[in-house]
Amino acid sequence: MSVLALGLNHTTAPLDLRGRFAFSLEQIPQALHGLRGRLQRAGAPEAALLSTCNRTELYVADQPGDGRALLQPAIEWLAAHGGVAPGQLMDHTYVLEDRGAARHAFRVASGLDSMVLGEPQILGQMKQAVREADAAGTLGSTLHQLFQRSFSVAKEVRSSTEIGSHSISMAAASVRLAAQLFEDLADINVLFVGAGEMIELVATHFAARTPKTMAVANRTLERGEKLASRFGAQAIRLADLPQRLQEFDAVVSCTASSLPIIGLGAVERALKARKHRPMFMVDLAVPRDIEPEVARLSDVYLYTVDDLSQLVQSAGEKRQAAVQQAEAIIESGVQSFAHWLDQRATVPLIQALRAQADDWRAVEIARARKLLAKGEDVDAVLDALSRGLTQKMLHGALAELHASDASQREQVAQTVSRLFLRTTPRDPGRDER
Numbered sequence: 001m002s003v004l005a006l007g008l009n010h011t012t013a014p015l016d017l018r019g020r021f022a023f024s025l026e027q028i029p030q031a032l033h034g035l036r037g038r039l040q041r042a043g044a045p046e047a048a049l050l051s052t053c054n055r056t057e058l059y060v061a062d063q064p065g066d067g068r069a070l071l072q073p074a075i076e077w078l079a080a081h082g083g084v085a086p087g088q089l090m091d092h093t094y095v096l097e098d099r100g101a102a103r104h105a106f107r108v109a110s111g112l113d114s115m116v117l118g119e120p121q122i123l124g125q126m127k128q129a130v131r132e133a134d135a136a137g138t139l140g141s142t143l144h145q146l147f148q149r150s151f152s153v154a155k156e157v158r159s160s161t162e163i164g165s166h167s168i169s170m171a172a173a174s175v176r177l178a179a180q181l182f183e184d185l186a187d188i189n190v191l192f193v194g195a196g197e198m199i200e201l202v203a204t205h206f207a208a209r210t211p212k213t214m215a216v217a218n219r220t221l222e223r224g225e226k227l228a229s230r231f232g233a234q235a236i237r238l239a240d241l242p243q244r245l246q247e248f249d250a251v252v253s254c255t256a257s258s259l260p261i262i263g264l265g266a267v268e269r270a271l272k273a274r275k276h277r278p279m280f281m282v283d284l285a286v287p288r289d290i291e292p293e294v295a296r297l298s299d300v301y302l303y304t305v306d307d308l309s310q311l312v313q314s315a316g317e318k319r320q321a322a323v324q325q326a327e328a329i330i331e332s333g334v335q336s337f338a339h340w341l342d343q344r345a346t347v348p349l350i351q352a353l354r355a356q357a358d359d360w361r362a363v364e365i366a367r368a369r370k371l372l373a374k375g376e377d378v379d380a381v382l383d384a385l386s387r388g389l390t391q392k393m394l395h396g397a398l399a400e401l402h403a404s405d406a407s408q409r410e411q412v413a414q415t416v417s418r419l420f421l422r423t424t425p426r427d428p429g430r431d432e433r
Helices: 015-020 028-040 067-082 086-090 099-110 121-136 141-160 170-181 197-207 221-230 238-247 264-273 292-296 305-317 320-345 347-373 378-403 406-420 428-432
Strands: 002-009 046-051 055-062 094-097 189-193 213-218 234-237 250-253 279-283 300-304
Touching: 002 015, 002 067, 002 099, 002 141, 015 067, 028 046, 028 055, 028 067, 028 121, 046 121, 046 141, 055 067, 055 099, 055 141, 067 086, 094 099, 099 121, 099 141, 099 320, 121 141, 121 197, 141 320, 170 197, 170 279, 170 300, 170 305, 189 197, 189 238, 197 213, 197 221, 197 250, 213 221, 213 238, 221 234, 234 238, 238 264, 264 279, 264 292, 292 300, 300 305, 347 378, 378 406
Parallel strands: 189 213, 189 250, 213 234, 250 279, 279 300
Antiparallel strands: 002 055, 002 094, 046 055
């Protein structure tokens, strides 16, 4: 089998371009079917799609051959989704094959390729991507092995190294930035827009600082109420957000919306009503939830995921020893997966050999039964059956020996010797009998 990984992330593409290639969970099943339909024309039966705030990656697996044959249709499909030319997309993507693809997947799962070094969220997001591919029927045995080994490697990295012990998450970074702006976080009102895992993490970090009030705005009020109840917060309708925005000193947003939900005009009106008291805003969504023009307002402090990444890099410098340990674990996992992948390449041959042997056996058994039905001696029939099978098994090897020229004969002879003249372990019991 051949495995190919194609993607773009926070190191290869700017935020706005990444936003063009983001997939919500609801979009992934249909996207996978469309992707596989495109790739099947190139012969690829397996596909998985990972889409997070910081990356969009395709993993595909094909029958033995040139995995690069998958690249062009995959690029064209992804470029069409983002509404850009394939050439423009290629300027911001990375393409990895077989060992490289495995190494990348293992590093992603272990948090080594994250914007926040060692962050654990990506592992859950990868597991969700696998579930989506499995439900869509695009997860075959090769990608299943790749991802299960990714999870195993990530678990070993977590348990054997300190890669995540000093990790500063995006959520913690948001609180740190807010604390730099406001004298006391206990005196501010905080609004969370969205009700997903990231907002839950941010709300947990803010709740530890006991702000004056907290509120959750979500498109589905019931889900917003469920999250709000965990933190003693108020739930409000997303549709009411423009009228309520002025009430909040800090706004953290992370939804799956394909378009901004907090516009420049709404923020300008909120600032006017607040008499230009500053607002702290964090946009953790990709694509953006908050229009980028909001950052130009003098009384707004707006941070994106890319801004926050710079805040957490210093913590990464303290974990270089742990990174080296993690890389060693990952490399061991890559070697193991590559060995498995090489073995998979021989599966069709093994299946063909077994089928051929079964055909020979069936022919000889049918012949033996006819002879027995005619009253032939049992020992003679068994002898004929064994000779028939032996001749069939040796025919190909003997034909190759006879057909090979002088330059090939020694190599063919060595191969035949290894295949047919291996000594078998002696059975001590036979000597005793």
